[in-house]
Amino acid sequence: xxxxxxxxxxxxxxxxxxxxxxxxxxxxxxxxxxxxxxxxxxxxxxxxxxxxxxxxxxxxxxxxxxxxxxxxxxxxxxxxxxxxxxxxxxxxxxxxxxxxxxxxxxxxxxxxxxxxxxxxxxxxxxxxxx
Amino acid sequence: xxxxxxxxxxxxxxxxxxxxxxxxxxxxxxxxxxxxxxxxxxxxxxxxxxxxxxxxxxxxxxxxxxxxxxxxxxxxxxxxxxxxxxxxxxxxxxxxxxxxxxxxxxxxxxxxxxxxxxxxxxxxxxxxxx
DNA sequence: AATTATTAGTCAGTTAAACTGACTACAATA
DNA sequence: TATTGTAGTCAGTTTAACTGACTAATAATT
Numbered sequence: 001x002x003x004x005x006x007x008x009x010x011x012x013x014x015x016x017x018x019x020x021x022x023x024x025x026x027x028x029x030x031x032x033x034x035x036x037x038x039x040x041x042x043x044x045x046x047x048x049x050x051x052x053x054x055x056x057x058x059x060x061x062x063x064x065x066x067x068x069x070x071x072x073x074x075x076x077x078x079x080x081x082x083x084x085x086x087x088x089x090x091x092x093x094x095x096x097x098x099x100x101x102x103x104x105x106x107x108x109x110x111x112x113x114x115x116x117x118x119x120x121x122x123x124x125x126x127x128x129x130x
Numbered sequence: 131x132x133x134x135x136x137x138x139x140x141x142x143x144x145x146x147x148x149x150x151x152x153x154x155x156x157x158x159x160x161x162x163x164x165x166x167x168x169x170x171x172x173x174x175x176x177x178x179x180x181x182x183x184x185x186x187x188x189x190x191x192x193x194x195x196x197x198x199x200x201x202x203x204x205x206x207x208x209x210x211x212x213x214x215x216x217x218x219x220x221x222x223x224x225x226x227x228x229x230x231x232x233x234x235x236x237x238x239x240x241x242x243x244x245x246x247x248x249x250x251x252x253x254x255x256x257x258x259x260x
Numbered sequence: 261a262a263t264t265a266t267t268a269g270t271c272a273g274t275t276a277a278a279c280t281g282a283c284t285a286c287a288a289t290a
Numbered sequence: 291t292a293t294t295g296t297a298g299t300c301a302g303t304t305t306a307a308c309t310g311a312c313t314a315a316t317a318a319t320t
Contacts, residue, residue, distance in 0.1 A: 002169040002184075003236050004144050009186065011137035018134075033277055039132040049297060054132075056139065061278055063298065085286045085297040106133050114259065122259055129244065129256045163306055179268060191307055193269065215268040215315045 006125045010113070013120055014106060021105050027098055029072030037065050038074065038091065038099050045078060045090040074098055136255045140243070143250055144236060151235050157228055159202030167195050168204065168221065168229050175208060175220040204228055 001009070015032045022030060036055040040046070052062035066089050069075045074095035080086035091099060112118035131139070145162045152160060166185040170176070182192035196219050199205045204225035210216035221229060242248035 002166075003233070003240075004141055004148075004165060004169065005186075007137050007144065008141035011134055011141060012186070014134050014137065031276070035134060036132075039134065047297075056135075056142070057277085058279065059298070060280085060300090063300095064277090080297095083287075083297080085284095087298075103133070110133075110258070126259045128240070129252055129259065161305070177268075187306085188308065189269070190271090190309085193271095194306090210268095213268080213316070215313095217269075 001124055003128075006128060010120060010122065010125070014109060017109055017119075018102060018105055022098070022102065025101065027101070029068070030074075030098075031068075034065055034069055035102070037062070037069055038095060038102070041075075041089065041091060041099075045088040047080070047086050047088060049086075051089075069095070131254055133258075136258060140250060140252065140255070144239060147239055147249075148232060148235055152228070152232065155231065157231070159198070160204075160228075161198075164195055164199055165232070167192070167199055168225060168232070171205075171219065171221060171229075175218040177210070177216050177218060179216075181219075199225070 015035060018035065019030070019032055036057070037051060040051050040054040042050075048062050048066060049059050051066065052059040055062060066075060066077075070077055070089070074092060075089045076092050078088040078090060080088050109118060110122075113120050113122050116123070145165060148165065149160070149162055166187070167181060170181050170184040172180075178192050178196060179189050181196065182189040185192060196205060196207075200207055200219070204222060205219045206222050208218040208220060210218050239248060240252075243250050243252045246253065
């Protein structure tokens with residue numbers, strides 16, 4: 001397998017499989033890009049700029065993503081006490097469930113892959129990193 | 131770092147760094163997506179369908195990518211003897227140079243990363259895969 | 261041998277997910 | 291107080307994929 005794909009392929013697959021599961025379980029209104037939001041959100045809430053930085057995308061892009069997730073009921077928007085420009089986003093109860101469920105799914109997939117059971121093998125990557 | 135990013139982040143960085151280098155060295159007319167072409171091309175040449183399958187994209191998308199690279203002088207188009215529907219693409223001398231240089235760059239970056247010297251650390255991923 | 265199904269590739273249009281640039285409102289600094 | 295910087299939004303663009311419909315050629319089936 002080609003070098004860059006050793007990294008990008010499992011990433012792509014993880015997202016695909018995650019969103020298949022999420023859809024089945026009724027978590028609607030989400031697209032792969034939204035994973036970067038809830039995966040990077042701090043317990044106490046996060047700002048858009050902060051999320052953008054962590055996710056490695058622009059604040060403009062992140063702005064749209066959080067807006068979607070707010071509308072879908074996964075996030076709630078709060079005022080930042082002390083900075084009236086800023087907005088804080090926190091997970092709703094629905095969002096918390098989503099996060100927990102997602103983490104579980106992802107861990108399961110990787111565990112399977114490591115045992116050479118799943119649809120993908122991490123062996124070549126492991127060798128590269130040795 | 132977030133789970134999916136442990137895979138996608140190095141992939142993204144590798145591509146960015148590779149294309150910075152390539153641009154400096156005068157390999158123009160290329161965008162990140164084109165890496166999937168020359169990285170997957172067989173020595174004896176490859177078909178569009180075959181390349182698409184390896185790269186994990188549709189033949190329609192791959193069709194455009196090889197067209198670009200042909201125009202930029204990295205690939206040459208040949209008839210497939212024995213199947214008049216099919217087209218074979220082979221690297222030109224320029225394309226060969228590109229491939230060799232790219233591989234070298236990518237290997238160098240990863241080697242640096244493994245020694246914890248570069249702009250990124252592979253340690254967290256290594257731990258995950260253990 | 262003729263028909264049917266499959267495969268290789270292209271054309272056209274669409275979608276997802278990012279980007280840049282310009283802007284407003286507020287905060288921090290000189 | 292005036293200037294510079296930061297948080298976020300709006301608008302438009304670009305990159306890189308996608309699906310669907312099609313032609314031409316090959317392979318399979320009857």
